[in-house]
Amino acid sequence: MAKKINIYQVATKNLLRKKTRTALTILGIALSAWVLISLLGFNRGYEAALNKDIDNMGFQVLVTAKGCPYEAATLMLKGGTGLRYMKESILADILKHPEVERLTPQLMAAIFDPNKGESGGINAYLGVEPTTFPAMKSYLKFKQGAWFTDPNALEAVVGYEAAELEQREVGDKLLIPEKNVEIKVVGILARSGTADDGTIFLPLKTVQKIFDKPGLITAAGIKVRKDANMAELENKLYDLPDVQVVSMAQVKSTIMSLVSTAKVMVFSIALIAILIAMLGVINTILMSVLERYQEIGIIKSMGAMPWDVFRMIWTETVILCLLGGATGIGIAFALSKITDYLIRRLLPYTPTGSLIAIDGNLGLITLGVVMGIGLVSGIYPAWRAARVRPLESIRSEGD
Amino acid sequence: MTPAAPNAPDTPNALDALNLRKVYKRGAEEIVAVDDVSLHVKRGEFVSFIGPSGSGKTTLINILGCLDNATSGSLELGGRTVFSADKCLSESDLTRIRRQVFGYIFQKFYLVPTLTVYENVILPFAFFKKPEAEADPMGILKFLGLDKRTNHRPSELSGGEMQRVAIARSLINKPEILLADEPTGNLDTKRSEEIGQILKSLNEKEGLTVLLVTHNPSLARIAGRTISLIDGRIAG
């Protein structure tokens, strides 16, 4: 007779007996597989995205006057005060170092705007040099317009988000409060996903004039030669009077250490999700073993060895985990955008690129982990089933 | 299968049990379910066991069928010792004996509800192949009048049909001895007679040794020999 039967068929059909229960268990496994692969993907993706972000800054070292906040966020916190200035002449001193490939000076200016938002807010302007800045930030693309026509022009290039916030288009005017100076918007940047999106750029000379800071700058961005020794350059720059040197490598390690705390938390969540899924599997299989006590007893009286029964029940767990794992991985691929969004809300700082780097390889690893969990969870129920004595089940006539 | 000659002088008995005793302990109380039972069953014999409820029929037949162990006594199957005062087969050897020697039928049918009739019948082969047996599931199903129901699920069958599926399953490994513990307990008189006829023809045409436990005296009468148990002892 051609028609055959094997343990795996019996196991599969068993799972179809309680469809809802099976489906819910698979769903539980799917969720934890989703969490797991997303986290593994995040683990890979985050650092890559951060590196890309830092490369996008265009410079690897920023020199500022001692005590000067170099981050827009800090500037906001301090309410626009606390800016420190360096003389432009420092640029020549920096350029002397052979490690420096390019240099661009910046002058940050901040002013209170009573018309901003509900109770007023700080407007920040960044004065940049039309000759050096665009070259260093070659990745910046325009949505509309172009860079300034003249180093002294009363013109502005507005970052994507700033333009949306202020609702400006090329040709519109911007009024700088208190100074009563009107500036013409000549360019609007496309979204770059960096801090530049929220910045209003003016020519350096214009900012110096409007804010009355002739010959002064707040920072100098340095692009370092590829083969240069970064640490050595940092040391040499500290020889300049009253400066602080911020290297992006330093910034990166600060961010990574902030993130690592968040990572621990997130991995704990994953661990809990996996444990819950495991308990779900154990519960489901154990219940189905107990429900089938008599059936298993009969199978044993027909001559099944304990190992046969063990394999049959184990197969059921593996099928559950395989289906759940595959579903979860599918979900992870389909919903990676949403996962990305959720993680962004959880973390203190997130780079712009895709945070979740999942691929087929990671999918296989996750499936392997889920299967491993399944095999381990299946041991106890399978052992219970393997131990069923034929007689016990036949004797328990009551039910 | 060729019917074994029941009375050939040099063929060993299908089953020899000596001084079987089974004691259950319930706390301090001791229940002697089987009390000093000795029994010899020839190959191809049909033996029925009757007796009041609690007289130890099930306990005895389970011991004879290697599903349970005795407290003392000895059992030989076809001349091979299963257990005695100083010897006892391992659990996996017992499993092998269950595969090769026995077919079991119970009052309840214990069919797997998710499998079809056909799959239920060949279910034992999910676990082992009996090398010498060329199993013929369709032949067995036809013999039992189930050849039109092979793709049905147990829930679609009547009680009598379900029991016939269970019988088919018990025959699939070509057993030497068929053990039936109240196989008609859940069936009406007509179905009971049907099952009785099936057992009788398996015994007569296939030479199967049959041990049948029943409450039903008219069913017991189809056997060549009837053993009556009272309080765990053979009464006659």
Ligand SMILES: Nc1ncnc2c1ncn2[C@@H]1O[C@H](COP(=O)(O)OP(=O)(O)OP(=O)(O)O)[C@@H](O)[C@H]1O
């Ligand atoms: N597992 C057990 N533990 C304790 N006592 C048991 C156990 N199994 C059976 N007994 C007792 O052993 C005795 C014989 O039971 P057994 O089931 O063999 O009787 P039976 O003749 O098959 O009865 P019935 O006709 O009702 O099926 C009974 O007194 C029963 O209560």
Ligand SMILES: [Mg+2]
């Ligand atoms: Mg009984």
